[in-house]
Amino acid sequence: MTPGPAPGDWWRHGVLYQVYPRSFQDSNGDGVGDLAGITSRLDHLNDGTPDSLGIDGIWLSPFYPSPMADFGYDVADYCDVDPRFGTLADFDELLGQAHERAIRVIVDLVPNHTSDEHPWFLEARASRDNPRRDWYVWADPAADGAPPNDWRSAFPAVGRAWTLDRRTDQYYLHSFTREQPDLNWWNPGVRRAFEQILRFWLDRGVDGFRIDVAHRTVKPRELHGHIPVENIPGVLDLMPPADEPELHALLRSWRALLDEYDDRMAVGEVFLFDPARLVSFYGSANDELHLAFNFSFLRAPWSAEAFRRVVATFERLLPKGAWPDYTLSNHDNSRAVSRYAPDGDLERGRKRARMAALMLLTLRGTPFLYYGEEIGMADGPIPPERVVDVGGRDSERTPMQWDASRNGGFSTADPWLPASPEASSVNVEAQRADPDSMLSLYRRLIWSRRSRAALQSGTYRELPGMPADCFGYVREAGTERALVCLNFGSKPIRIPEEELTGAGLGDQLRVISTGAGREGPARGAIELEPDEGVLVEPSTRPEPLAEERARG
Numbered sequence: 001m002t003p004g005p006a007p008g009d010w011w012r013h014g015v016l017y018q019v020y021p022r023s024f025q026d027s028n029g030d031g032v033g034d035l036a037g038i039t040s041r042l043d044h045l046n047d048g049t050p051d052s053l054g055i056d057g058i059w060l061s062p063f064y065p066s067p068m069a070d071f072g073y074d075v076a077d078y079c080d081v082d083p084r085f086g087t088l089a090d091f092d093e094l095l096g097q098a099h100e101r102a103i104r105v106i107v108d109l110v111p112n113h114t115s116d117e118h119p120w121f122l123e124a125r126a127s128r129d130n131p132r133r134d135w136y137v138w139a140d141p142a143a144d145g146a147p148p149n150d151w152r153s154a155f156p157a158v159g160r161a162w163t164l165d166r167r168t169d170q171y172y173l174h175s176f177t178r179e180q181p182d183l184n185w186w187n188p189g190v191r192r193a194f195e196q197i198l199r200f201w202l203d204r205g206v207d208g209f210r211i212d213v214a215h216r217t218v219k220p221r222e223l224h225g226h227i228p229v230e231n232i233p234g235v236l237d238l239m240p241p242a243d244e245p246e247l248h249a250l251l252r253s254w255r256a257l258l259d260e261y262d263d264r265m266a267v268g269e270v271f272l273f274d275p276a277r278l279v280s281f282y283g284s285a286n287d288e289l290h291l292a293f294n295f296s297f298l299r300a301p302w303s304a305e306a307f308r309r310v311v312a313t314f315e316r317l318l319p320k321g322a323w324p325d326y327t328l329s330n331h332d333n334s335r336a337v338s339r340y341a342p343d344g345d346l347e348r349g350r351k352r353a354r355m356a357a358l359m360l361l362t363l364r365g366t367p368f369l370y371y372g373e374e375i376g377m378a379d380g381p382i383p384p385e386r387v388v389d390v391g392g393r394d395s396e397r398t399p400m401q402w403d404a405s406r407n408g409g410f411s412t413a414d415p416w417l418p419a420s421p422e423a424s425s426v427n428v429e430a431q432r433a434d435p436d437s438m439l440s441l442y443r444r445l446i447w448s449r450r451s452r453a454a455l456q457s458g459t460y461r462e463l464p465g466m467p468a469d470c471f472g473y474v475r476e477a478g479t480e481r482a483l484v485c486l487n488f489g490s491k492p493i494r495i496p497e498e499e500l501t502g503a504g505l506g507d508q509l510r511v512i513s514t515g516a517g518r519e520g521p522a523r524g525a526i527e528l529e530p531d532e533g534v535l536v537e538p539s540t541r542p543e544p545l546a547e548e549r550a551r552g
């Protein structure tokens, strides 16, 4: 039996991995990734042995029929597969093959808006009295013909969140591109339609959903010019706000629906940087989202105090029984290696990304990885003539780097986004056998986590008395303990032996380090280089976790 989280706990104690289908693996030579391509790469993700990454679940970004104005986040049919990605049979094959490897699969649910080519919108815009008209958000022009209020799209390049539909002479609302009209969640027909969509995928066997724009889906019933004040700098402040009570009621109804099935979950994109509001999306009785994405690390400056505070705040505010989660990258943000690179110095960016990975995989909470993170992919350079995304996010979506062959082994054809020139050296094949590679570090950390209750489910306690540039903590379950120290500073730091013995780890210790050549038994004090992190744990192989014994 492969060690790993038990059923029921898989989304709490497992490691989740985001696949952006367009960019993972092309199987039919059209330059766009597809479902069969993902299936062919599942062994990299988890083949049941520590030679593979060892993740427990994948989140698939949208693969539904779409005109691709927002690369799939503009859905034209929620219950099918875009021919570019394959067929429903390919989806079933992927799901079956994933489940055989104990990999759970969650799919992206996009309820805030549809594509403007979705049949619902085609009907809605046909006339003012069409029965589907009220499925979207319409408003009359102001007296001078201007949009009804000053709400803005999330994308600065799009400008206003309103577009005039000339045929019916009303504006429709779009929080994102013009091709993504917002749905009207006050309409009961919309609610019923989405319940059917949820059931369609749950009945097919998916393990849950990532809910797009979960924090904004229900708009205020009455449109007004009010500008919501949120903790998000810049143009996003002017986005259409949510009716929060109604939004929470909607999330509760979806939770009840999920609870009718075994062992399913929902993680919401809650793009809010006010932690008190973020945790409200778990529900006051833990009856809304299973997990609300905590994006705080994406904005945290590189300092021990900033990272420590993100964790301390989340730990303090989470309602009883709610479970944390963390992430370093996704398809909407610059990749960690590039973000952490001071003055574009990718070598240091990678050193820091290794330390951030050690943190992510040892914190109390579900880690979400982004494809390519495990090999330290950086943002890919995009020449101006190859730019395709209106939101400026192409660099973090370049093809997965599998090997040194053409296009990084992603496709035999010219890919939809250029493969990074780094693909010839930064790739899975090159890192597989190198014990010092980023991939080997991720594998070691994930497989260590899989076998230790302290890391999977243990308590979290900050280590007091750490030097200012150091973030340190202890994880503990029963008699098993593990200690983590992360040096965010630019000078070496020494962790005295007493600190290690004081943490009660036992005396046979081993170290997993993000620096090269330091792995192995721990003896005496530990010196941490700048941007180096260590996990110190008992060197004895743990007993199989109780839940593993029960399963196996």
Ligand code: GLC
Pocket (backbone or CB within 6 Å): 070, 073, 074, 110, 176, 212, 213, 269, 331, 332, 391
């Ligand atoms: C979410 C997605 C992003 C998309 C937007 C509109 O933020 O993560 O990629 O553009 O929603 O669907």
